[in-house]
Amino acid sequence: MQSGQVTRGQPWLILALCLLAGTGYWYWTLRIYAPANTARLVAGGRPIGNNSDLYARWLGARELLLHGRDPYSGDVTREIQTGFYGRPLNPDRAADPIEKESFVYPLYVVFVLAPTTTWSFPVVMEVFRWILLACIALSIPLWGSAMGLRAGLPIILASAVLALSSPPAVMEYFQQNLTALVVLFVAAAAAAIYKKWLMLGGFLLGLATMKPDGTCLMILWFVFWAASSWKDRQRLLWSFNGTLSALIVGAELLSPGWLKRFLSAVKEYPAYGTDPSILQVLLPPLAAKLAAVGLILLLLAICWRQRKAGAGSDGFGWALAWVGTATFVLLPKLAAYNQVLLIPALLFLIGNFQHISPVRRLPRAMTKAAFACLMWQWAAATVLAVCSVFLPLTRLRSAAAIPDYTLLALGPLTLLALVAGLPALWISEPARLFNL
Secondary structure: OHHHHHHHHHHHHHHHHHHHHHHHHHHHHHHHHHHHHHHHHHHOOOOOOOOOOHHHHHHHHHHHHHHOOOOOOHHHHHHHHHHHHOOOOOOOOOOOOOOOOOOOOOOOHHHHHHHHOOOOHHHHHHHHHHHHHHHHHHHHHHHHHHOOOOOOHHHHHHHHHHHOOOHHHHHHHHHOOOHHHHHHHHHHHHHHHHOOOHHHHHHHHHHHOOOHHHHHHHHHHHHHHHHOOHHHHHHHHHHHHHHHHHHHHHHHHHOOOHHHHHHHHHHHHHHOOOOOOHHHHHOOHHHHHHHHHHHHHHHHHHHHHOOOOOOOOHHHHHHHHHHHHHHHHHOOOOOHHHHHHHHHHHHHHHHHHHHOOOOOHHHHHHHHHHHHHHHHHHHHHHHHHHHOOOOOHHHHHHHOOHHHOOHHHHHHHHHHHHHHOHHHHHHHOOOOOOOO
16 A cells, blocks of 8 residues: 555656756756856857847837838848847957858748837847746647657656756746747648647648748658648648648738748858757768768658658657658757757657567667756756855856756767667557667
């Protein structure tokens, strides 16, 4: 009886530990990491303004909707720089960044931001930082539902707490990038598809196209999945196509010729706004290209194999995990907010960990390594938070980045954990994917 009570209480104990880890992480962020980062930027002579990724989108929306100005124009770009950096960038200053901050989004993002265009930007920042954090938290149960994972309320809350105490959450809190919002649209679409609400799913996927670099592969997977069983899934495609067409046409009526200007801005973007992909950081140039090609071919093979998988099945969850992870690894942007793309893979791995045969050591080891990266972040941040009770905060700032030491490793290790499960995927279906 006592043992049973302990078992029933374990989820709540896990939730309590997660709350403790989350508190330590945010204390480290606000009291140690953020001040240290600001001091480093000031010492380096970097201009500092509102530093909000949302500002370019919001200012572009305001200038278009209230003043009829083209958000892709050079004049609006200079105004965006003035707000983001505190002044326009000067190419003659060596300390000035090359990221010129411009409106490189599909024009129809202004429809989402329209209600805020009459607000002051500090108010918009404050509202959106909490909206985006809520998006991260809400995506957890939505992804879990779409992948057929079942968990009690304490575990769902614990997962949400940890997601809210992670580098993506910190980045969204300080920079208000819209990645969390569009990934929530995809997660909600996946959950709607699981519920057979295909019209709603297509509508949400259409909205997710407002940030195509982070959602393109996921949207293509759903389109391919729906087309593979046209009779049963065609409503998803009709709804998606109708939503996307309405957004494009609505934007064209608002600003004729916007698509050409958007594509021109996208063409210029790699010259100043992209990073190396994770593969390019970790591998020599030729090896990185070969690895990227191999990953794309492997992803195509997996999506082909799972095209008939029912929503909520292991195969469907496996495909979502792969598409999200491949997007993250291939994306030429190292910003931590993109780690929300790894949520499907991490949920899938932890949800199926108990089914991985003990004989298959590599999948277990890779899965443990991926989660060790996450645990390091929370553990190191909590230790620094505790140390701050006894040491001056200024002395801890030299160690402020220690919790981020595993940041770059999380994506590759998650990918390796999925790769390690490939033999089981091909051999054991329709049984559990990892259980040989």
